[in-house]
Amino acid sequence: MAASGNTGWPLLPGGSPVIFVTVGTQLPFERLVRAIDAWAEKHPEQEVVMQSGDSNYLPQHCKAIPFTQPEEWEALFDRAELIVSHAGMGTILKCLDRGKPLIIMPRLGSLGEHRNDHQVATAKRFSHIAAIRIVQNDDELFDALEKPYDISSSQDNNPANLNQLVSALREFILQE
Amino acid sequence: MSKRILLVASHGGHWVQLRRMRAAFDGLERHYVSTNIGLQQEVSPDRFHRVPDANLDEKLGLIRLALAMLWIVVKTRPDVVCSTGAAPGFFALVFGKMLGAKTIWVDSCANAEQLSVSGRRVKPFADLWLTQWPHLETPDGPYYRGAVL
Numbered sequence: 390m391a392a393s394g395n396t397g398w399p400l401l402p403g404g405s406p407v408i409f410v411t412v413g414t415q416l417p418f419e420r421l422v423r424a425i426d427a428w429a430e431k432h433p434e435q436e437v438v439m440q441s442g443d444s445n446y447l448p449q450h451c452k453a454i455p456f457t458q459p460e461e462w463e464a465l466f467d468r469a470e471l472i473v474s475h476a477g478m479g480t481i482l483k484c485l486d487r488g489k490p491l492i493i494m495p496r497l498g499s500l501g502e503h504r505n506d507h508q509v510a511t512a513k514r515f516s517h518i519a520a521i522r523i524v525q526n527d528d529e530l531f532d533a534l535e536k537p538y539d540i541s542s543s544q545d546n547n548p549a550n551l552n553q554l555v556s557a558l559r560e561f562i563l564q565e
Numbered sequence: 566m567s568k569r570i571l572l573v574a575s576h577g578g579h580w581v582q583l584r585r586m587r588a589a590f591d592g593l594e595r596h597y598v599s600t601n602i603g604l605q606q607e608v609s610p611d612r613f614h615r616v617p618d619a620n621l622d623e624k625l626g627l628i629r630l631a632l633a634m635l636w637i638v639v640k641t642r643p644d645v646v647c648s649t650g651a652a653p654g655f656f657a658l659v660f661g662k663m664l665g666a667k668t669i670w671v672d673s674c675a676n677a678e679q680l681s682v683s684g685r686r687v688k689p690f691a692d693l694w695l696t697q698w699p700h701l702e703t704p705d706g707p708y709y710r711g712a713v714l
Contacts, residue, residue: 458603550712551711552711554712555711562568
């Protein structure tokens with residue numbers, strides 16, 4: 390099995406990661422990487438796998454893969470029971486699609502984690518969905534990680550909007 | 566004969582959104598285009614074409630992407646081109662429009678505050694120019710006709 394990045398952890402570990410953390414590929418998000426590692430240290434019983442991106446801090450207490458191929462990412466995502474992520478639209482949509490509960494920690498422009506605070510605005514737009522919880526700092530993250538989550542309502546995005554879009558596209562595509 | 570459609574999105578959020586609206590493309594001859602070959606499996610047996618990734622700051626990358634997209638559009642001769650973004654979709658609509666295809670742009674719902682950069686630039690090449698946020702709709706477009714969420 391091939392090792393990836395500089396952590397030496399194997400790809401696609403045989404065990405079943407119960408929590409999958411993903412920070413995306415574009416920018417580092419060290420605040421989340423450190424917080425997850427700190428939490429994992431206190432919860433050795435909990436399997437945590439992290440796609441940690443470009444981070445100077447190397448996690449010591451959970452498996453960390455800096456960058457994943459799409460199929461690795463999918464496999465890790467599929468095995469997870471809980472996802473933790475920055476406010477990346479791809480991850481948010483995947484979670485809604487597959488009914489996975491999600492904890493979002495938005496990147497803050499003020500901390501240099503992104504160009505601006507648009508991730509805060511993005512996260513807010515999903516705050517009405519029960520299976521998506523938004524945390525702003527380490528304490529809120531630890532809190533959310535320890536509270537049970539409600540998987541039954543994770544599909545409550547609005548199918549009416551999607552149906553409307555599909556009909557509009559279909560009508561446009563099929564008209565001569 | 567069924568219509569041929571070229572479905573274009575960069576890997577990540579753009580791709581997930583394009584796939585969420587796939588019921589709209591039932592019964593068509595579908596050709597997907599994205600930036601990561603790992604996605605081929607997901608859409609099989611539909612056709613899949615890979616293009617190099619590029620963003621608007623890399624001139625050389627953009628030229629390579631544009632040439633790759635031009636070749637795909639010339640080769641597949643789609644009746645319809647549809648994209649959620651970003652740079653690959655922009656070029657797909659430009660070349661699609663030039664070669665007589667009907668073009669659709671559905672701007673990513675990640676752009677809740679304003680339309681994406683490629684979304685704004687693609688306007689003259691989009692026959693159907695959509696935003697996924699009602700508050701971004703204007704009388705001259707983009708229009709709101711539903712959303713993937």
